[in-house]
Amino acid sequence: MRRNNLLVLDQVNAGYGGLQVLHEVSLEVEAGEVVALVGANGAGKTTTLRTIAGLLVPSAGRIELEGESVVGLGPHDLVRRGVVMVAEDRELFGALTVYENLVMGAFTRSADERGESLDQVHELFPILEERAQQKAETMSGGQQQMLAIGRALMARPRLLLMDEPSMGLAPKLVADVFATIDRIRSTGITVLLVEQNAKRTLETADRGYVIESGEIHLSGTGDELLASDDVRRAYLGL
Amino acid sequence: MSLLEVTHLSKSFSGLRAVDDVDFQVEAGEIVGLIGPNGAGKTTLFNLVAGRIPVDTGRVVFDGEDITGWTPHAIARRGIGRTFQLMRPFASMTVRDNVTVAAASSSPRLETARELADAVLDRVALAGMADEFAGALPTAARKRLELARALALDPQLLLLDEVLSGLTPAEREPLLELLVEIADEGRALLLVEHVMAAVMRLSQRILVLHHGQLLAAGTPDEVTSDPDVIEAYLGEEEQLAGS
Amino acid sequence: MSTVLRDARGQLLVLAGLAALLATVPFWLEGSARTVMIRIIISAGVGVGWNVMGGFAGQFSFGHAAYFGIGAYSSAYLLVDHGISPWIGMAVGAVLAAAFGALTGWLSFRYRLRGAYFALATFAFAEMLRLVVQGQEWLNGTQGLQVPVLAESSWWMLQFSTTSPNYFLVGLGLLVVLQAITILLFHGRRGMFIVAVREDEEGAEASGVDATAHKVMAVAVSGAMTAVMGTFFVQVFFFIDPALAFGPAESVAILLPAVVGGTGTLWGPIVGAAILIPLGEWTSKIVRDPPPFLDFVAGRSGIDLMVFATLLILILLFLPKGVYGSLAERFRR
Amino acid sequence: MSDAGASSRTGRLQTRLHVPRWVWGVVLALVVLLWRWTEVSDLAVTPAGRTIALQALTTGLLIGGVYGLVAMGLSLIFGVLEIINFAHGAFLTLAMYLTWVLADGVGIDPYLTLLITPLLMFLVGAAVQKVVINPAMGQPLENQLLLTFALSILIENALLLAFSANPRSVRLDYANASIGPVEFPLRIGGAIIELPRIVAFVGGLAVAWALFSFLNRSRVGTAIRAAGLNRTGASLVGVNVDRIQVLTFGLGTAVAAAAGVLVLPFLTLEPTTGTQFNILSFVIVVLGGLGNIGGALVGGILIGLTQEIGGLLFPGQSKLLPVFIIFIATLFLKPEGLFGGGAE
Amino acid sequence: GGDEADPEEATEDGAATETSTEAPTEEATETAAASPTEAGTASGEGCAELVIGSVHPLTGGLALDGTQMDAATQMAADDLSTDGLSITIASADSQGEPEIGQTEAQRLIQEGANALVGTYQSAVTTNLATVAQREQVPLVIDVAVDDAITSEDNDYVFRIQPNATAMGTFGAQYLQALGENAGEPIETVVYMHDETSFGTSVLAAFEAEAGNVGIEILETIAYNPFEVQDVTTEMQRVAAAAPDALVVTGYYNDGVLVAETAASVQPDVNAIVGVAQGAYDLPQFPQDTPDASNGIFDSNYHFDATKERVQDIRSRFEEENGDAMRTAAVLAYQAVEVIATAARSAASCDGADIAAAIQEVEVPEPLLTFPGPITFDDSGENENAQPVLMQVQEGEVLQVYPEEFAEAEPQFPAVPWQ
Ligand SMILES: Nc1ncnc2c1ncn2[C@@H]1O[C@H](COP(=O)(O)OP(=O)(O)OP(=O)(O)O)[C@@H](O)[C@H]1O
Ligand SMILES: Nc1ncnc2c1ncn2[C@@H]1O[C@H](COP(=O)(O)OP(=O)(O)OP(=O)(O)O)[C@@H](O)[C@H]1O
């Protein structure tokens, strides 16, 4: 195990009620990396992220953040430790304004930090400043996605978990999202990215894991995976 | 006369024109693809045809009968089956019963309906899971259950909303064959799909929706080479990947 | 929640066997214990009625007293004021309750009332009926109606001597009929549609099922079934008034057996009633006559209800799917 | 997004007091009805009739403020925990007994117990949530309803055991005193306003205001609002939702307790006293929109007015009848309540 | 709460009394089937062990009176167990629910009760009346006002207290007499009452009699006694109608509310008069509302405060139970006495025999303010049942009319705010 691993999952089992979804999932994320997790619908990508974020409690296995076990911590604890998730269905506060959503995002931060982050987020997504007083639920899908990412950034994450940030977006917006991920990486934030758009994702990521029926099937650098026959056949439809 | 004739169909949601003056036809036995960017109005169009939401203006004529304003269940029984983008199984019922419901809605005898349901399950390769609870099915099986339920209505027209998405190419293949087979029986298919490879292979015609309006219509090749479509939907890369 | 049921014949056989067994009860059980049995039957009956709507159809009713009251008042009024047999009153009550259920149900569904809103709407309807009935002179207002005692036993007037086993048998017969209706309904096409609508309304519509019609039907059937027990209640207890018939306490009493037994399960309400009523009896007995180590509770009014409430809380917390529902689930695994 | 309805559960908690303009229309309609009464009733042409009308308005307003306060607690709990708390009234009674003990036994001025009783009841509510309600979160509505119903039986009978059914009351020595030039009970145009009722109303508004400020300005309030809008969303920004739920139940109970303290000086107390607020609170909470705190307050006042004015117009009928008529009309015309934000 | 006297002590030989001690399980029924015979076969050979079932609301909103009444039956049983007659009370909680009341009554009978006493509420009592008739066991009603409970067809139900009709009728008469004796006739009233069967039936009787005695009811105002929180508007209507008197029927809490509101609004009336009002005759009332109670009248059934025996019973009761004995409890005591007297004269513990004996019984020196002995007419009503007019005078409830029961002169006109 390498020293500077930010996150380590070791033989993690997890699921819903009686249904076990993850089977002995192991993966590592180094600080500063963008790591991709790809796989088919229902493979367990979201489940993996939810488990890391503390929304699900693993039934077996270890999850360590900087060498410290975080199993059993709630999502709020993990947010305080810098693990923040952009959820698949965004989980925005629909009835609140864009501004209020962003402020909520900095719930665990001081007022000073909040102002700073707000400026950064506005710089990243100018539309969020323009539409500060619009209700979140009336924003278009793409705008909502930006808001979700912006809200997560407000918590000043060290590790950002992103679940299908390009989902529901037109091809052009998809390009924007991937550009954003690049920029986030450049600010020093580590990203664990889940995407169905395997090609794009693997191109963007430093490393990747392929998950199938709740088991890690393959891993390697983005390019290695892109070159793998298995991946090409199963996930890229080539 | 076409099986389905949609004329001047429009629908707005508090000012947003989700479907805007759309005209098209579907012939019996035809497979028609419906593509377009997210939010283009594809699902809304399905919902209008299936009677799930009331139309603002325009008409839907099916098999010579004006079905505009009909309730969804009446339309279903009249011969239009549909699947949902977000699947809606009867979670605490068994797979067989899920399908039996649809079969029984137009057959007064439950036994006949059960037999029909079993036959359909056989076709979609779910027979082995017939006694499991629908809520416990994996995604791929759920997609097939959606299809089975629609098929059990013995429909003349099937509205399929992304039945292939989320399936691996290996899983897709048998389903594609099944769809072709279904069309060969004389049923028409109207399918919304983002998996361009599949759409291209299956469809005889493709309709492209953009901002609620019909942007283009034609054979797969015509459509995919249309610069407007590339601009609005496919993007340069997708076009390559698709072909 | 149950799945759609299989094997109607098997369930009917179970019911028949159970009925045959219970039919012997009055021959070895007498007096107040028999009254307790009758209360179990009434509680089970209303629970079975509630379950059709609240369990199988998934429409949570918090105002089932409305139907109970309609059944009770219809027969009581016809009997007291016009001397009409309670059997006819029972039929009239069932029809009126079904009509009331269909009307209010249709309105509620039309306006898309769901969940807590639907529950509170049903509650409001029951309260409305209570307030309206208590303002009616011809229904004797708040004073209620009292069934005259006949000198002779009479099947036609549904009145027997206290020692007669007939009350119990009639109640049992009614319960068996209600349960048989439930079994047949939910083994059939209609019942399957009702459950499908509960599971996913839009999915059901797309499968050709008229969701609103089936919801309304479930409410009407449920209302009629509950009304039948309302009539029986009046015949056994000889008295009804607006609070008793339509009050919130009755609404709670009706949903108790189903929830404790297991909503949406065939036998849940009956099991629930068979637990709750004796439980209530047992707790009051404990206080009346405590075992030596509990001497201090003797005669302390209220303790029995506290014990009852505590047990109820424990059941709800540890068997959230109801006693029967949880057991059935364990067996299925 | 037409398919999105089922996926993410968006909560209902609304913590702004935003009175839709047409509510004033309802108020106006009530006033017009009242005026109409003064025209049709033979009494009403006399000055005495005007006094009665004025009295009905004042009384409705004053008592409505208290209803609103009780309902706010219920609505808050619903907004965050999504349970219909049948035991709300029982908690209210418990609070009243606490105050009675403090006032009658210890000799503290009843209004001073506003500093004690709600605090204690907050702890009680929080404990109850943790032990009894929390394990049932996510269970179906009927289970939770019965659970809280059982709780109310438990509380009522515990009170019976502890205090017997003997009616208790707490009365202010200074209820009829004069404060400066103002003499109580107050007389305005013939209408009588007793001191404790004014205090209850003003106190109710003050508590409501405090609650609003707390929810909208404080950090914990922010967390409560977040949890009430989207539980998962809240946990993802770092809110400890479990703790917030405990806190909210305690807070809702404390609000009921404050109402209990405020009404004690003019009601007679028995173990079942609080239950009478239950049904009205349900009505009000629906009227104001489940989870809409401001709606509950305004709904309470509207119901108070409806009761009084309805009582004038239909003297033979129960005062609850017009209330239920309004209730059902609202359910059908606006299923999300009078204040239910518009879009579905 | 009122803790009953220890039941164990009351029994000389515990066998027939608390049957359940020997049958703690659900098998109670079988043992019970045997026990009544042991107790009841005494027919014709005198009655040695009389078991009286006491059914009252021991929980819920009416528990205060219920528990007092239950304790009073126990006390009566202890007092009256003499000369070879041992009386045992088997008590049950009706929870205020008719069907529970009925089940409990049946259980008591089955476990050997030879007679029933109860139940405070008309709805529950109506139910018990049917049980009594069908099981052929006498029911002596201590408190329950509804006329319809007794009837000529039912030979097993007897009532000691004045029924609703008597309450309303006497109420009107007393009112008239009150005004006339003071030379300031009461010609108009406004009637405020609870909307339950209690209030409506008393009002009906009052209305019927009012015409006969020249009283006009200007307005009637109904309210829900369990939900009412404010009657200021109603009181303004009283003020606007300006009647000679305000008449009130209802329960405790609402009665207090009416009195306090009257004191605030101060309508121009000469008196506030309760008719069967549940608060105004209680000593607690002036204590709870010192500023709003003085001068208020109540025409109600009442223990006869002028009798020594009553004083003795009440003081012993208070000693044992802590609370002042209310009239309802005195009535429960009286009901046990009626049954005991009848059982002695029937020389039988058989229910039917006792019922027949009650029909003929004459209980002299009633504990209440009745003008003669307790005797029952064909429908089972006490022929001498009569309320008495009381008034709060200087913080005390005193009997003021008719003269033979008067502890003090009525003060009229009188309202609390003067
Ligand atoms: N709340 C839940 N309860 C029960 N099963 C669930 C739940 N959520 C997901 N599942 C099941 O767990 C499995 C993995 O789901 P998961 O959401 O992790 O997949 P995914 O890889 O994120 O797929 P997608 O691409 O659809 O988002 C699926 O079979 C799914 O049906
Ligand atoms: N019920 C509704 N209320 C308001 N707006 C709606 C509603 N349903 C759909 N819309 C809007 O109508 C537009 C068309 O939506 P629709 O679901 O038809 O898109 P789609 O083409 O199916 O997209 P996707 O590929 O993402 O499924 C979107 O902008 C959507 O937000």
Ligand SMILES: [Mg+2]
């Ligand atoms: Mg996912």
Ligand SMILES: [Mg+2]
């Ligand atoms: Mg769509």
